[in-house]
Amino acid sequence: MEDDDFDRLLKTCRIKLEPGERKRIKDETTQIIAYFDTIRDADCDNCLPSYQPIDVPARTRPDKVEGFYDTGKLLGNSKIYRFYIVGPKI
Amino acid sequence: MIGGIEEFVDKEKPEGYYERLIAELEKVNSKLHIFSSINRQISSGIPFSVKDNICVSGVESTASSAVLEGYVPPFDATPVERLKSNGFGFVGKTKMDEFGFGTFGINCKDHPRNPFGDSYVTGGSSAGAAAAVSVMKYHIAVAESTGGSISCPAAFCGVVGFTPTYGLVSRYGLIDYANSLDKIGIIGRSSRDVRYAFDIIKGSDSYDTTCVDHQINGENRKKLIIIDQLMANVDQDILSSFDKFISKMQNLGYSVEHRSLPLIDKALAAYYIISMAEASTNLAKYTGFKYGIRVNDFSKGYNEFFTEARRNFGPEAKRRIILGTFVRSASVKSRYYEKAMRFRHMLIDALNSIIKDGFLISPTMPIKAPAIKEAEELSPLKSYSMDSITVPPNLAGLPHVSFPYDYINGFPVGVQLVTSHFNDYALLDFVQGWEEEFNYRFNYDVGAI
Numbered sequence A: 001m002e003d004d005d006f007d008r009l010l011k012t013c014r015i016k017l018e019p020g021e022r023k024r025i026k027d028e029t030t031q032i033i034a035y036f037d038t039i040r041d042a043d044c045d046n047c048l049p050s051y052q053p054i055d056v057p058a059r060t061r062p063d064k065v066e067g068f069y070d071t072g073k074l075l076g077n078s079k080i081y082r083f084y085i086v087g088p089k090i
Numbered sequence B: 001m002i003g004g005i006e007e008f009v010d011k012e013k014p015e016g017y018y019e020r021l022i023a024e025l026e027k028v029n030s031k032l033h034i035f036s037s038i039n040r041q042i043s044s045g046i047p048f049s050v051k052d053n054i055c056v057s058g059v060e061s062t063a064s065s066a067v068l069e070g071y072v073p074p075f076d077a078t079p080v081e082r083l084k085s086n087g088f089g090f091v092g093k094t095k096m097d098e099f100g101f102g103t104f105g106i107n108c109k110d111h112p113r114n115p116f117g118d119s120y121v122t123g124g125s126s127a128g129a130a131a132a133v134s135v136m137k138y139h140i141a142v143a144e145s146t147g148g149s150i151s152c153p154a155a156f157c158g159v160v161g162f163t164p165t166y167g168l169v170s171r172y173g174l175i176d177y178a179n180s181l182d183k184i185g186i187i188g189r190s191s192r193d194v195r196y197a198f199d200i201i202k203g204s205d206s207y208d209t210t211c212v213d214h215q216i217n218g219e220n221r222k223k224l225i226i227i228d229q230l231m232a233n234v235d236q237d238i239l240s241s242f243d244k245f246i247s248k249m250q251n252l253g254y255s256v257e258h259r260s261l262p263l264i265d266k267a268l269a270a271y272y273i274i275s276m277a278e279a280s281t282n283l284a285k286y287t288g289f290k291y292g293i294r295v296n297d298f299s300k301g302y303n304e305f306f307t308e309a310r311r312n313f314g315p316e317a318k319r320r321i322i323l324g325t326f327v328r329s330a331s332v333k334s335r336y337y338e339k340a341m342r343f344r345h346m347l348i349d350a351l352n353s354i355i356k357d358g359f360l361i362s363p364t365m366p367i368k369a370p371a372i373k374e375a376e377e378l379s380p381l382k383s384y385s386m387d388s389i390t391v392p393p394n395l396a397g398l399p400h401v402s403f404p405y406d407y408i409n410g411f412p413v414g415v416q417l418v419t420s421h422f423n424d425y426a427l428l429d430f431v432q433g434w435e436e437e438f439n440y441r442f443n444y445d446v447g448a449i
Helices: A003-013 A019-041 B004-010 B017-032 B078-084 B127-135 B151-157 B191-201 B236-251 B262-285 B302-310 B315-327 B337-357 B372-377 B380-385 B391-395 B424-435
Strands: B035-038 B046-051 B088-094 B140-145 B160-163 B183-188 B223-227 B255-259 B359-363 B400-408 B411-418
Touching: A003 A019, A003 B315, A019 B262, A019 B315, A019 B337, A019 B380, B004 B046, B004 B191, B017 B035, B017 B088, B017 B127, B035 B127, B046 B127, B078 B088, B078 B140, B078 B191, B088 B127, B088 B140, B127 B140, B127 B151, B127 B183, B140 B191, B151 B160, B151 B400, B151 B411, B160 B191, B160 B424, B183 B191, B191 B400, B191 B424, B223 B236, B223 B337, B236 B255, B236 B359, B236 B400, B236 B411, B262 B315, B262 B337, B262 B380, B262 B391, B337 B359, B337 B391, B359 B424, B391 B411, B400 B424, B411 B424
Parallel strands: B046 B088, B046 B140, B223 B255, B223 B359
Antiparallel strands: B035 B088, B140 B183, B160 B183, B160 B400, B359 B411, B400 B411
């Protein structure tokens, strides 16, 4: 993988690597992608993609109003302003 | 052989039993680093531990990741809730490879040590779970497998690791690794212990729409099938020992058939493509302001803030996020991710056709438990290749069990048995039959009465 491509990939992932770590992970990534390429020979283009290994019926829970957990506990890890979780700027 | 749990239920517990259990456990834990937390409040019930990626109400659950440090779920995962309601007592959270990313149990802080030799790995990713079973006399561990995370540590720690058919156990409350592969299972000291707990945790759950309520069969099959390609990279001493085990099974009335399935060589690549693709999306929710580690500098822009939070992932997690994001990229998605999904369909059909009248059998791992130093020196790709035998049934969602069949130089080695979807009880029946011929060995008996 070229340096520019790897840097673009890191930006997409929102991952920042230290210089030494960057070289090692880039080399390992290139090696692993080359291994992934072995799947290109598999003669499976006529098979449908398998999204789950067994047939899972398509079902959802019916809508209903339900008493939920203590919202204070759910939001306990976050910085809160009034009813909102405070996050970074967009 | 009577299961330890049934014996425990029937036995009168001496006064102060649980206090003594916790004291002994803390002593062993200071040496082997199996638990991330021990519940000192346990005062009744059959002790059960929970892998650190499964939520227990009021107990820090981090999936052994710094990113989730401080995350305390306000609810129990469904399997945990079911065990607590059926006579079990929560004893502690067990360590694991960060988010399940690892084969040897060494991708976390103060990683667990093998009870058969503390300079050796436990196997992963349910590292602490298998080690906890190996050290505690009356106990079961709730664990989770994506590509072999129950079988591998069960083999290295000499215990029974059962991974049910995909979808039979609710995953509500599981900190996801890869949704189309994750399965919650049980590790125990005997097939009966495993069955006892499995019968409690299985079954549909309105909180997990991928969980199915299917009849579970126990159709015994008298044929053992060995896929030659799975044996190609197995160490010679394991092969010799496995051959002796197969001869014993023949003497017990099983026939043995060798089959060739060349496509199985590509299962490892397909597995890592799918699992990394799914992991890279699952880990996107750790943004530094909702779960776990909180980044407090809100003056940063979104990208900077998010990048800062993700510095806390370990090296293997970062690698999998990078690779998973790559294989999902628009320009290569059909070449990797979609191809792997098509391959999985083909593999499931091929395996179903082979095992319709027999069990698939092989050593669980191609090597014995390596020394920690040896495992640390392996390249990521070499480390992934160690999953070559455990990946196929996991990729196909087939039920499988690893159980010990021999000890080589004092270390246990495991055999992996695979059957058709929903024929799960047949695996436990098979192991129960084997237990009549086999004596388990353990170096610790914490909690013995």
